[in-house]
Amino acid sequence: MKSVNRHQAFENETEIETDFKEKMTYTDYLSLDTLLSSQHRLSNHHDEMLFIIVHHVSELWMKLILHEVHAARENIRTNQLGASFKKLARVAQIQEQLKSVWDVLSTLTPSEYMEFRDKLGNASGFQSYQNRLIEFAFGYKTEYVLKIYENDPERHSALIEAYEAASLYDVSIQALAGSGIPVDKEVLNRDMRITHQSNESVKQAWMIVYQNVNQYWELYELAEKLVDIEDLFQQWRFRHMKTVERIIGFKKGTGGSGGVSYLKKVLDQYFFPELWELRTELS
């Protein structure tokens, strides 16, 4: 039987465009030259490429999380809960991808990492401003990152704006109150720069939703989407902490923290505390 060359077969079926003198290519559209020339190893070590790409991929997914969460927050603020669900479900899927990078990174052994770790200086994911923008958007507000970027006016003003803005949880509590379920005024009019602390009236309001799911179906769905996101965020933190322990043990971090001991501590943080607390009390 006469074998058909792959290119011939393709050409027979389609009209392949090959003249891109005046047209945009895939590479142009995606700015691939910029993207793919941004992996600069500071050592000649083979494994540093993995380390850089895993961080780049994570930062790209974080960018999409921010894009989706900001839009979802606006949907909730304008009472379009249905539209927000689509975006929050996408956030959860992105978080699954983010978690998967640890599987790739854990192929980096301690001996391999030690070959180039000193090249990082004080650089650390601790300074990831996108990670802090995500924490701000979820409602966990910490000031130190504003200091880190004090000498970078553009970054600094974006961080301040996010720091002062209502979080995804703030607009969700406002939607809860908007449905007629009472919530303390001090919570609704609170200073958005401060991390939300668990509040009894908010817990009782969510309890009403969970005890009357048919009546408050949309709020119930919103609450569960928030729990999905917090759960996945904590799973990411846990995998990070364990991967770090696997690679550097209990050494100090390049960012200056105690390392694993610090990463264990942040596992205790909550974005949406009442949604977790009510599970104990619900009967």
Ligand code: HEM
């Ligand atoms: C060999 C790989 C890695 C090691 C050994 C490592 C180690 C650490 C350590 C020790 C910290 C605590 C701060 C410090 O003192 O530096 C930290 C924080 C952090 N790292 Fe990593 N990391 C690694 C990979 C990654 C990757 C791939 C990402 C993805 C972007 C990442 C994101 C972060 C973030 C966001 C924080 C801040 C966590 C918080 O404050 O809650 N890390 N890392």
